[in-house]
Amino acid sequence: GAVVSQHPSWVICKSGTSVKIECRSLDFQATTMFWYRQFPKQSLMLMATSNEGSKATYEQGVEKDKFLINHASLTLSTLTVTSAHPEDSSFYICSAGLGRPNSPLHFGNGTRLTVT
Amino acid sequence: AQTVTQSQPEMSVQEAETVTLSCTYDTSENNYYLFWYKQPPSRQMILVIRQEAYKQQNATENRFSVNFQKAAKSFSLKISDSQLGDTAMYFCAFMRSTGANSKLTFGKGITLSVRP
Numbered sequence: 001g002a003v004v005s006q007h008p009s010w011v012i013c014k015s016g017t018s019v020k021i022e023c024r025s026l027d028f029q030a031t032t033m034f035w036y037r038q039f040p041k042q043s044l045m046l047m048a049t050s051n052e053g054s055k056a057t058y059e060q061g062v063e064k065d066k067f068l069i070n071h072a073s074l075t076l077s078t079l080t081v082t083s084a085h086p087e088d089s090s091f092y093i094c095s096a097g098l099g100r101p102n103s104p105l106h107f108g109n110g111t112r113l114t115v116t
Numbered sequence: 117a118q119t120v121t122q123s124q125p126e127m128s129v130q131e132a133e134t135v136t137l138s139c140t141y142d143t144s145e146n147n148y149y150l151f152w153y154k155q156p157p158s159r160q161m162i163l164v165i166r167q168e169a170y171k172q173q174n175a176t177e178n179r180f181s182v183n184f185q186k187a188a189k190s191f192s193l194k195i196s197d198s199q200l201g202d203t204a205m206y207f208c209a210f211m212r213s214t215g216a217n218s219k220l221t222f223g224k225g226i227t228l229s230v231r232p
Contacts, residue, residue, distance in 0.1 A: 032205060034219055043222045044161075091159060095220070105211075105220055107136060107161035 004096050006108025010101075013084055014116055021079045021111045023094030029074035029099050030096035035067075036103065038091045078115040084091040118143045120224035129198045130231050135195040136183075137226050139208030145169075147213040148173050150184070150191045150214070156204040164206070167191065169213070195228075203230045 003026040013019050019107045023033055036044040048069050056069035066088075068080040077096075081088050089112040091112050095105040118140045129135035137154045141150070152164040167184050174182050179196045195202055208223040 043224045046219055104163050104166055110159050
């Protein structure tokens with residue numbers, strides 16, 4: 001079945017530094033990947049849609065300069081949290097589809113980011 | 117815009133019993149897809165079941181089945197013979213049918229606890 005790998009699974013960084021999270025589709029090509037953010041016991045909030053070879057589409061209220069997304073290949077999208085602050089601490093999850101209109105999205109295992 | 121509503125924040129069920137999780141949605145689309153995802157404590161998102169709106173027959177997957185009422189915009193999940201491993205957060209989600217890679221819109225989720 002379709003597998004999405006996300007790395008790292010957890011990361012601790014100091015305030016002011018940047019952190020990169022990778023999302024890979026292991027056995028399929030993903031022209032589109034999605035980045036979600038989730039706070040404890042809450043739902044997944046879509047941050048942005050990552051499109052291979054073009055600029056990402058950000059949801060309203062998400063700072064594009066803060067959360068940099070790069071989708072340079074059909075199997076890899078990266079999310080970089082720049083100048084991280086404690087309020088950026090959260091669980092970040094990526095997902096990707098198989099490119100068919102009715103295909104369900106497959107999710108990575110998520111990344112727990114803690115900014116100290 | 118589409119909205120997904122899960123009004124019950126928590127539910128509890130005795131092992132081997134049956135439980136129904138509620139979900140309603142709002143959309144002006146005629147064709148779309150509905151999903152239930154499970155998120156156990158590991159936080160991995162797992163697809164439980166999906167329903168295509170143009171199909172009248174309710175989807176079933178082993179112990180999981182849905183009651184899809186298109187006119188009422190209702191999409192409930194029934195879990196039969198509940199098992200301890202069913203303990204998790206459950207999210208109802210909506211996807212438009214247009215476009216090769218449509219995003220998922222999630223409800224707030226419900227925490228299900230299965231009691232031994």
